Amino acid sequence: MTQRITIHWFRRDLRLNDNTALSAALKGKSPVLPLFIFDTNILDELDRDDARVHFIYKQLQHINLILKQKYKSSILIKLGNPLSVIQQLSSEYDIEAVHFNRDYEPYAIKRDQLLIDFLKEKGIKVESHKDHVLFEAHEVLKKDDSPYTVYTPYKKQWIKHFEDKTIRIKKIETNRFIQNNFDFPSLNFIGFKESNINVPDYNLSSIKNYAEERDFPYLNSTSFLGPHLRFGTVSIRQIIQSLKLEDSTFLSELIWREFFIQILVHFPHVVTKSFKKQYDRIKWRNNKEEFEKWCYGQTGYPLVDAGMRQLNKTGFMHNRVRMVCASFLCKHLLIDWRWGEAYFASKLLDFELASNNGNWQWSAGTGCDAAPYFRIFNPTEQQRKFDPHLMYIRQWVDDFDTLNYARPIVEHSMARKRALETYQEAVKSGIAES
Incomplete structure (x- = not known):
């Protein structure tokens, strides 16, 4: 008999804690299969020693280790076109639902819509979730519901929304992962090799004098947070919650990130x-x-x-x-x-x-x-x-x-x-x- 499962598809959310889609998947009736797909449509454009691919790979190893040690589970790693991978999995499992966190780039939007159309046609529940940003493109708008195209008024409105929002950090409170030990492929199998460039850990303590020091490149006033937000090794909610509100200059940089994302979506x-x-x-x-x-x-x-x-x-x-x-x-x-x-x-x-x-x-x-x-x-x-x-x-x-x-x-x-x-x-x- 085919095993009934729920899939959580990891993408730009490479963490177990405070992961919106993963939390939703774990509330379902069937055990959760954690999935990551190395998308060949993206990989084919990259150098074989791309540091970002190596970073993703190491983060997936870390997730897999935690899944094994704490939950007797593992992550399924696939290589290929995401739609083809999901189609193949739908023939191997009885899929109750697929959960993933939304991505706002044009390629990702088209890719995800193809996947959503396929799953709905198969009668499989599919849910996308807000996770990568605090506010999506339709949430911070002018009074006439048109998008902001100038940063300062957008920032003022963003802060008004933020002051009314309670940030909740979601922790895994249940072990509903599939009990399986999937083979973890080598980096070479994916077509890549180790990079000489390492992604440093982020460090918020280095920004204590950010407003005064941020323009001087010889000073060590950099958080190195960018790659970690980009690939979701930490959530934007955790970062903002850990900031003091008086860290307004650094918060402004995080708001710029959401400003540009909503520009990309609207224009x-x-x-x-x-x-x-x-x-x-x-x-x-x-x-x-x-x-x-x-x-x-x-x-x-x-x-x-x-x-x-x-x-x-x-x-x-x-x-x-x-x-x-x-x-x-x-x-x-x-x-x-x-x-x-x-x-x-x-x-x-x-x-x-x-x-x-x-x-x-x-x-x-x-x-x-x-x-x-x-x-x-x-x-x-x-x-x-x-x-x-x-x-x-x-x-x-x-x-x-x-x-x-x-x-x-x-x-x-x-x-x-x-x-x-x-x-x-x-x-x-x-x-x-x-």
């Missing part, structure tokens, strides 16, 4: 086009040789080069430096923000489509709530202000004090003038056509 065209459509008329130079020098930290601007070399070596870049590097690419070199966005997406441990896209469009001046196009960071002045003793630069640019260090690939005042003229031309042509 999905931002994935491939400018939020402000007139900026799609910008005549980018897109010099491939200059782009390569930017990628590898060979621009001759030390703060830019330090940031890019830190990114390439560690998968991380300080937030202030991210803004300088992005502005330099788009405005000094007039290279399309989508080129830079894609490069960051391939490298950042904390890559999340909504935030990466939103921040790149902010830097390029093409997005919602963007820095105006005429605001052009001077990377030399940024270095003098935020790395005055060259501590960050000397940490990452090992040839900085040598004759081999690159000469500047572009002169700042000329590049600034060229950028202003190019952006103004795009704005004028947009007005003329409208």
Whole structure:
């Protein structure tokens, strides 16, 4: 007789505690089969030593160990197209229900809808849950139910909602996991190998002086929380609950994350086009040789080069430096923000489509709530202000004090003038056509 089960599908929620969909699944009548699918549609785009895949793998090992030790259970790991995997499982088990936490990226929405349609057709209950954010895109709206496109009023409304909300942390209170010992595949079986880059543990104690120290890249005032929120090794509820309300600067960063997610949901065209459509008329130079020098930290601007070399070596870049590097690419070199966005997406441990896209469009001046196009960071002045003793630069640019260090690939005042003229031309042509 086919075993009757409920499936909890792990995705961007790689934890057992305070996991909304898992908690709901465990309240069902049938035992829960924990499932993770290495989605080949995503994996096929990645390098074989991608640090994020290695991080996911290690977190799954951790979950599997807890399931074995505490619940005499294990996680089923599959490789393939998620719909095909679920279809196969539906022929092997009598599935009562499938639970998963919602994902808000366009690919995930299409993937999940195909799965929902299949399960409903089979008469299998399917439930998606809010877990990745505190407030979803439809929960923080203007009075006329339209979405916010400017951060500050969104933040004010978000905080009003937050003040009325009671955060409840969900713990596993019952052992209703399936009693099974599934084989745990090797990383090589999935088609990957161990990465030399490790995802550090997050550390909230390092942000005690966040407001005063956050702009100085040589100070250790970084939580390294990004990858953990991205892959759900900790819940957003646990993080916010552990913050004191006076940590308003750090809380603002978490609100920016939800702001950009709701922008992605309401305005999905931002994935491939400018939020402000007139900026799609910008005549980018897109010099491939200059782009390569930017990628590898060979621009001759030390703060830019330090940031890019830190990114390439560690998968991380300080937030202030991210803004300088992005502005330099788009405005000094007039290279399309989508080129830079894609490069960051391939490298950042904390890559999340909504935030990466939103921040790149902010830097390029093409997005919602963007820095105006005429605001052009001077990377030399940024270095003098935020790395005055060259501590960050000397940490990452090992040839900085040598004759081999690159000469500047572009002169700042000329590049600034060229950028202003190019952006103004795009704005004028947009007005003329409208």
